[in-house]
Amino acid sequence: MTPGALRFAAEDLMIEYADRIDSDRLEDWLDLFTEDAVYQVMPRENFDRNLPASLWLCTNKNQIRDRVLSLRNANEYNLHYDRHLISNIRIRPGAGGILGLEANYAVFQTDLEGRSRLFSVGRYRDEVREAGGALLISKKLIIVDSFSVPTLLATPL
Amino acid sequence: MTPGALRFAAEDLMIEYADRIDSDRLEDWLDLFTEDAVYQVMPRENFDRNLPASLWLCTNKNQIRDRVLSLRNANEYNLHYDRHLISNIRIRPGAGGILGLEANYAVFQTDLEGRSRLFSVGRYRDEVREAGGALLISKKLIIVDSFSVPTLLATPL
């Protein structure tokens, strides 16, 4: 891909990622990951201090799929709506066909009464690979600024 | 237009749209619509369930213009500032020269004491047409997550 095409593809991957969560199509959302994908949510303080403790860690796609299944059982009624705003998207050159992809996000949640609130802000530090002309996520590392939210892990971020 | 030029034009249309609302240039904002433009605000729940009820529906540009006039009379003093953040912008290929254009938005309002708050989050699902080298909005469908706000319709979203 040309640099411009790669940039657009990276932005589109982020947009698809968000849209599939926001529209509650989590099974389609899984399709954006490679089979060996890591999905990890980590508080910012831990990341900055190189502490390994995660809030959520899946080390392959089957684990992510299991997580989606358990969310489907736990959230029998969808009690909120998610809305992602993703900005400050940047590509980092990588080695071995792996690209770094970073972005800032804000997720807003709205309850069934239509009241919206800031739910989580943070940063994505991802790794992506080109496969068959498309980009897939091989690592999704989510550095969350916000971690005082009891329902933090009710949906993917 | 090339795909890249079209993408930039679509982003610029969204940016102009937001800027003309945020800077209270609603008469200039009207210029972004075609004569037969539909402007519709709909709660997300209604959209998801295919319920037709809208919070605001104008079926041509004259109706949008009337709405701006009535806002001008109602808001004799501009009691707040708007600020749009629009992200996750995506083009959908369409037929007959019509393009789909989607984006997520967050609108923040600030009162005269300088206190800012989240006002509305949601999604644009628009249709645009090329006319004279520029893109114009032929349909502005605003799916609002937030609908518990009494002053929701005091300005366009």
Added chain:
Amino acid sequence: MTPGALRFAAEDLMIEYADRIDSDRLEDWLDLFTEDAVYQVMPRENFDRNLPASLWLCTNKNQIRDRVLSLRNANEYNLHYDRHLISNIRIRPGAGGILGLEANYAVFQTDLEGRSRLFSVGRYRDEVREAGGALLISKKLIIVDSFSVPTLLATPL
């Protein structure tokens, strides 16, 4: 630069600007400014009414550097995290090698308990110059909607 390359360079400058603040690398953040750079924070009302009063004004890079030094002394402990979302980025053609660069921003702050809140929304109205293939900021004018925040100037916006 081609229009596309310039657009990407402008976006990247905004992203770098935000990232260096958010990751508390304020000394590296200084490198994004020209030696004669103006850094100015102004309430929106003053800007709209052409009133000159600023909340923060540095008229060259040494003054910005002094400000960073005093922030380093004042904030012995970093009591919060910043997170910028920058969107609606637009380039304005300028004269004499100076380009206008505008964008909307939202800054979210998170305290040490992991509670995030909207801190400031507003608009950048910058001037940038190309120097050695990169863009540098010669004027950073920040029009803040939000000005009721006591700790407003504890970090750059």
